[in-house]
Amino acid sequence: MASISRAKYEEVIKVLSQKKLWDLHDIEECFPDIPKATLGSIKAQFNARQTKEEQGQKKKKNKQREKKKVSRLTDLKACQNTARKRLEKKLMNRSSVRRVASAMDAQDKKKFLDKFGNQFNYHIPKATLGSIKAQFNARQTKVSHYKHTHPEAVAEYYKRYVLYLDLRSRNEDPGFLLRMAEDIGFSPAMLARSILQKHLESQENLSGCEPSKKELNRISQNLDLLNDKVLASECYLCFLVDDNYGPIPDGIKHQVGVDYECLLKQTLNKYGIPFQDECALRCEGYDRTPDVKLSIPIAVQDEVVCWVESKALFGDDESHSTYLHDQLKSYLNRYGNGMVIYWFGCVSELQSENKEKGLLIRTTFPSKEEITFLNKTSAEPHIEAPFNGILFPSEKGLHAWLPKDLSIWSQRDSPKN
Structure with missing residues (x-):
């Protein structure tokens, strides 16, 4: 969009102030050198300021009229403005606090989903913002993880849960672990896992053994195995609400990672680039395997x-x-x-900082025009059917891929004498 000088802008404002209801066509005739979109934006801002000034003047007049009115009737609002009434507004019962807290949480979530992107000029995708938020929440949880998972803290939380079981008979609402x-400002899923571990320890102590981590994971993923149905429902609510930890978010993250790995392999097959995946490399005895090794x-x-390497995160x-x-x-x-693909975006400085290390950082797989094959005359070798995750080119295609000009290889990658 073209920019205009301050003097030109003041001239446009001066013309608009002479007549408030200017038609946009008339303004264009006065200033033919200024784009229509720019004039429309200036006119909208000018009208908004005029409206605010008129509203402010009306409020001042109304306040002056209210001051002039003197009534001899008893002011009920003044009678209710006592210390007791003010405290009653701040001290609410438990159900009111929960209702207000849930409403505030819903408002905060809506603000994040609808307005968080506006602060970045709409150019950051919602998936990127979600990934950044998830990483931020994970780091915040790591800071307070030891504080809330210390044995003394877990014992105190479990005492609160046992007390809740006594109050539950008095019509106490479910969702105690969530509240x-x-x-305490901790992840609901991790708190539920700590309470579940303490509950299993209290049961296993009767038999003289402690629950293993494998057993804890098995029960967390299938709460029907838990004998205490109240604790199972409380843990289920925590796992259902938590967006960062627990079996549900872990399953979603795993599936998203698998989907982007499949997208990477489909793109390689589309371009006719032979490769080996992790399964094929492990069968050959490699201990460290990237997502894809190019043949x-x-x-x-x-x-x-x-x-x-494929990374489905920021x-x-x-x-x-x-x-x-x-x-x-x-x-x-x-x-x-090698090359690392951050599908949800990355910090731009990482691309230049890691280039000297031999790492190419990207947010998408390069297009076919950006790729230089070893033989420019045959960019698409014939690929036979895959076998055990390995794509084998035919003999003709393999000879077509043999390098005729090694100028594309940098000197620092050549073996040193």
């Missing part, structure tokens, strides 16, 4: 790519450094240069 998680390397942006500095230490360094040492 307690909100009060024949390619070049993207003058960088050699020997393997591809790549920020902290998460990328963790992946670099735990996974990517071992891939670089074993297979050479």
